[in-house]
Amino acid sequence: MATLSPTVAVKYPQTRHGGGSGAPPTHGNGGGDGRGANGSPDYGERLRRARLGLVVGLTPVIMMFVSFTSAYIVRKGLPTVDPRTNSYVHDWLSVNIPWGLLLVNTVILLISSVTMELARRQITRQAALAPVSSIPGVSLGEEKTFPWLGVTVVLGLGFLIGQWMAWQELAARGFYLATSASSSFVYLLTGMHAIHLAGGILALLFAAATSLLRKPVEGRRIVVDITAWYWHFMALLWIYIFALIEIAR
Amino acid sequence: MASTEIIHAHAAPQGFIRKYIFSLDHKVIGLQYYFLALIAVFVGMGLSLLMRIHLIWPNANLPIFGAIKPETYLMFLTMHGTIMVFFVLTTAPQGGFGNYFLPIQIGAPDMAFPTLNMLSFWTTFVAFVVLVAAFFVGAPLHGWTGYAPLSAVPSAGPGEGLGADLWITSIAIFCAASLMGALNFITTVLDMRAKGMTMMRMPLTCWAWFITAILGLLAFGVLLAAGILLLMDRNLGTSFFVPGGLNFTGQTSFPTGGFSSSTDLIKHNGGSPLLWQHLFWFFGHPEVYIAILPGMGVASQLLSTFSRKPIFGYRAMVYAMLGIGILGFVVWGHHMFMSGMSPYTAFAFSIMTMAIGVPSAIKTFNWLGTLYQGRVRFHTPMLFAIGFVSLFVSGGLSGPFLAQPVLDIPLHDTYFVVGHFHLIMGVAAIFGIFAATYYWFPKMFGRMMSEGLGRWHFFLTLLGTYAIFMPMHYLGLAGQTRRYSEFTQVAYQTKLIPLQTFITYAAIVTISAQFIFLFNLFWSMAKGKKATDNPWEATTLEWTTATPPPHDNFGGRTPVVSHGPYEYSVPGAARDFVMQNDPATTPAH
């Protein structure tokens, strides 16, 4: 059953069969693998796809923190049986969180979000100019390249160190991981957030490494762009967590 | 007449490792998933055979395994369930066939993120290795649901030490892998469809994979969270799931096996065992749909193809799957009616569960409607698709019993439940996998599978699975509790042993029949009849390309789609099928 018949020029159907709310057919060049018709990588398309991937990928992160939150709220409200008296008691212990220190960390993280955004815009500009500057003889002049990326990494690490200090402070106040359900949740939420942020830092370091390898700036731009949005999300997530452990103590 | 656009082809990688081991090609990755699942399913099946034998002859001395102890039985049970649910039913239909055929069916050259795709497979592989490792240190005995505190306290039983840690770790790794996969599937569907491939022109298989991916994306994050909490309870002394004042003195009065328990009070306070159940089933119920939705997609595709008739109610099918997907997230409490959860909550969950029966019924109706007044061709894939419908009906109709809290009182945690979920999620989903294998084998390997062997396989398997799982409903009514390693201790249950024995014999026959499939699979790869590009005269895009498909799927071209996926027997058309990329001028609805 030969079904691969000679190629016939067919007009692209104007009316969509079946109608429906389907998204319009998306990519113009049909390749779909991020390569333009001439075989060179289509960075615009790849960026769009990566951003879509990020939005999708953040969903499970949200779901995870939603789970932690609901566990937190439920555990806080639920009476438990005291094995000594066999009666229900409310045993929730308010954690005395070092909120001054956490506030400082919050500021650091917010500043890093700003520098991250500056880094993103910087590399976007560079990527836009890349095709031009690669033409021999064209000089765009020395653009001052402030190392926003490096600053972000440093601030990110600063935040993590700050969180570590907050943990030390918690321990000094007698709240260890297993002290009470409340302290377990504080360590859990801050810890999981820190791990996610560390992932962002690794991505930035990866972008920096590719710049040393003289990979095209467009590819690096995608990494930085995605990480930037991820970073902003982490900042928001942190504010949420901070509010949760402060308000629902 | 195939209409295509010419695009630049990208080169296939060279070298064995890049090509077959760490391949970025979705087709190779799909096959990797498939063969991982194939290994897993035979391991899981072997375990079930050992279990069935032990249930009937508890004191038998088996070769290699010796006498199976009660705790060994429960370890087999845990591994059987975990392997089957995660590494077979989640892996083969989605990771295997989804990976291979989703991009081709929507006319894309690959998945959206090939590297992530490769990572996702190898992460799954690591999860499998970690799970198998649990065998060697003593697997946990807490079942695939891992209810705390049994799963949270090492002194709760043999295997609850390192074995349980490995089990949880494996599941956590699996979650990460599935999330990567889900991300890829969703982005691919949203962003990589060929020209003219609107959402409402996608084959129902693609819809099923897409919705399955969304369910996975929402559910696996929750299981991951639960797994992290459980690991913390076990190893860091937190009390999320473990209440205070637990005492395991009971173990010492039980002399079986070389296990010595601690008589210490467990140092925990105030955790909630029900919290684990809520988190687990919030994942767990969507998970059963993750297992079955791809099967529904395949059944729809095959019933239409082999009845030479458009699918009955394409839109209704899509909406039903979406409805199942959405409702699937609000029914988890139906696993917990007897758990001590508030009876008011039970009420709400019960209504929601009944509501989810409605889209399931729509699907059945539409499958029957597709067959009605068609021209049914009985190739092996079609046989399995018909078997799928039959099993789906049988398994689905026990749902409304379990969904009513009052009826769940006598039925919960009995063999009735075991029969129910095996028919609908176990065997029906497996039939989906078989149907898909027979259907797509020619495309994947360029040869046809033997029809004769396929028929034998089908008839023995359908009869066999009914013989195994239908009597389990009767056992459940009679009060046979599940997860028992012997039926010798409770007087009323000893009376049921003859029926149990029948089930074991049926299991032996059915499991033996699977070797027909295994032989057919490998024999046909080498010796099968050469396949043409479109042996089933089907309409979707995978049948427009070469067999097996080239590295970029369409050989430097990309299809342009002008028709819906199931245009069979269109009045006025030259052939009895109109392919999706036939010119728009071809008559079609």
Add this chain to the structure above:
Amino acid sequence: MGLALLALIWLITFVSTYFFVAKTWWFPVGASASAAWIDHQFAVTFILMGIVFVAAQGALGLFVWQYRDRGATQPVHYSHGNAKLEIIWTVLTAVLFIGLNLMGSRVWATERFDPPEVGAVPVEATGLQFAWYFRYPGPDGKYGRTKAELEDASAGGESAVGLDPSDAASKDDIVSGTMYIPVNREVDLALRAQDVIHSLFIPSMRFKQDAVPGLIIHMHFKPIQTGDYEIACAELCGLGHYKMHGMLKVVSQEEFDKWLASKEAEKQ
């Protein structure tokens, strides 16, 4: 092939249905007040689902045979479905399923939402690996204090539930491995577990409830027929789950009083 399929599907349907209808394996005779209700609800559900089952499997078998491929001349009805049928079908199943559910909810409500009758017999059931213990508060009507660190399953009896002898209320508490209850009186049951989750399952009473560590769950049921009834554990609780069974003895009020008195006497 079509005929073979038809035969197979119909055969499976017939055999499956036969054993349900013949009740070859069925619920044990119900001996509690709610059993009749539950069995009735089951029967209604069973008849409705049975009809759907036979109809759907019957149609499946019939269609594959009747519409088997008989060559190219066989007409195929080209259709994409029928919205009206689709809607009728959806509404019908919705009404059927939800209606069924609402019917059954009354039993559930009286069992779970109402408090136990006045004069119900208080019994506390404790699950531990791998036995059930039943405690009666004695003449003072109050359960004595228990302590986790006093629990010792190997000693059995009062030590198994960790009864604290220093508490005055525990002086007259009775702990038994067999559950005795008088007929025609409601049992006010409190469920506890010491180690992992267990589930008290008494098939003849149509009773089942998990016993969860960290929770005290109250439940009530009313036996209406004397006799010995087996108790099984229905929630996986460890390697001895399969042998965690017990006995329920439903006896007359006099016998129950006699039993209690003899137990109290033993204690002195």
